[in-house]
Amino acid sequence: MTRRTLKLGAVLVGVGGPGQHHTWLSPEIPGDASVDIRWYIARARQAEAAFFDHVFIVDSQFITPDSPHHYLNRLEPLTLLSAVAVHTTHIGLVGTLTTSYNDPFNVARRLASLDLISGGRAGWNVVATGDGGTAGNYGREEHYDYAERYGRALEHVRVVQGLWNSYEEDAFPRDKEAGVFFDPAKLHALHHVGEHFSVVGPLNIERSPQGQPVIFQAGDSDEGRDLGAEIADAIFTHARTIEQGVAFARDIRARAAAKGRDPERILIVPGFSPIIADTDEEARAAEAAIAGGKDFHRALRELGRPFGWHDFTRYDLDAPFPELGDLGDRSFRTQAAAIKKLARDNGLTLRQVVQSTIDGRRSPFVGSARTVADEIQRWFEAGALDGLNVMVTVPSEFARFTDEVLPILRERGVARTGYDATTLRGNLGLPIPRNVHAARAAQPAGAR
Structure with missing residues (x-):
């Protein structure tokens, strides 16, 4: 390297x-x-x-x-x-x-x-x-669910990589004088049969x-x-x-x-x-303006994404963050769990959780x-x-x-x-x- x-x-x-x-x-x-x-x-x-x-x-x-x-x-x-x-x-x-x-x-x-x-x-x-x-x-x-998503992802990538190996580097001599366009010995089918995919191949691109x-x-x-x-x-x-x-x-x-x-x-x-400005002070002021100018209610709605676009607008903003059970387990589970933990460990209201997501993007x-x-x-x-x-x-x-x-x-x-x-x-x-x-x-x- x-x-x-x-x-x-x-x-x-x-x-x-x-x-x-x-x-x-x-x-x-x-x-x-x-x-x-x-x-x-x-x-x-x-x-x-x-x-x-x-x-x-x-x-x-x-x-x-x-x-x-x-x-x-x-x-x-x-x-x-x-x-x-x-x-x-x-x-x-x-x-x-x-x-x-x-x-x-x-x-x-x-x-x-x-x-x-x-x-x-x-x-x-x-x-x-x-x-x-x-x-x-x-x-x-x-x-x-998470196990299937990631098991499928690993097998998917391995199949794709296998298909990318269909042709060896010198599979296409394209020798016009000899009349040889490609060498069939350099072409390889995949014949993959797995838990999630069955793909024969080969891929038709060098x-x-x-x-x-x-x-x-x-x-x-x-x-x-x-x-x-x-x-x-x-x-x-x-x-x-x-x-x-x-x-x-x-x-x-x-x-x-x-x-x-x-x-x-x-x-x-x-x-x-x-965030770059002529001075550190100007940059910090720009950062504060960006954070202060963010749309709280849009951030409230965006909070639903890790939870499968759950509607948080129906809750009292100043009540404790709602109990959501396993909501989010089939969506962005890690992000959803982190939000739940933050609220639980610090006794945050919904308003405070939304504000923390705004502040956390700094x-x-x-x-x-x-x-x-x-x-x-x-x-x-x-x-x-x-x-x-x-x-x-x-x-x-x-x-x-x-x-x-x-x-x-x-x-x-x-x-x-x-x-x-x-x-x-x-x-x-x-x-x-x-x-x-x-x-x-x-x-x-x-x-x-």
Whole structure:
């Protein structure tokens, strides 16, 4: 691996995700930004000019009228990223696809197509769907429970990876003089029969320059952490403090080592929204204005999401937080359990819980460009993160990070000064996975 440098992702959330209630009002953001491909292309180019590793497209497939503005009306990730691919050259293209409501063959083919279109820049953010209402959009009466969601996710990823091994690297000689288009000995069917999927294969698309798309994963439950430690090249997470970040990274790497993986090959890349101003005082004032300007009643409605979009508006705000039993166990269980515990341990009212969710979204990276650079470097050198996923909405705010913070980090050798490779794997410092069939054929006969 090359010298360790900060990895950078740009999370493009158009008119605003959770807690960003008034983002869409900015004069810099078109009202239809979340479905305007020109907005995405411009932001991707802005990130690429700053040598970001990837753009990151989050997704879900169930909404209510109370969903965040960006969630209500947004483009499908791989369609979007395919358009961005032909307007960029180096930046990685990471899209979210759920293992709960997609078939492995379609996922493998769509991601492999994006990988070829982009010249080896595709990444897959693996999620096991938390929004229980999604079940009704796919002909199911009930959402999968946690055990099935994550068992299905692991098998799904392994099947997809198996399909990506359908062709060896040199399967297509395309020798016109000899009249040989492809070598059938280099094509391999999968013949997978498992608990959740049965897939014959092979996949009808060749390998890209990076071998396979990069696997990202997001999930903080025990099941989610185990899945990440098992399959992920990089993990998208959240951390409020440097201590939480260090603890998460150590836990993931310990789990990976226990599974026989090299723990240093897993990148921890939490998401943040830096707030940058000319001085620390101005940045703190901007932070306070953002927090004070958030829509309490919208936050109250958004609180329902981890609980399967439970309606909290029917409760007395100043009464103790309601007893919810096992509500949330089939949705975002870890987040729901954390909210219940916070309320129970501190005797909070519903109003106080909602306010805590507003306060909890505050960024640890607030201040002048130098202050923010100092803090990022402190987290990086402490091992709390290997990179940042920066939430991108208002272009001028993003520019303060790219044009003011990153030059300081480059001077210190923390951030790169240019791209190291033409593929996402290359820029992340990750090895190209060898085709399993070619590797097996290369072994001595007695070792097979």
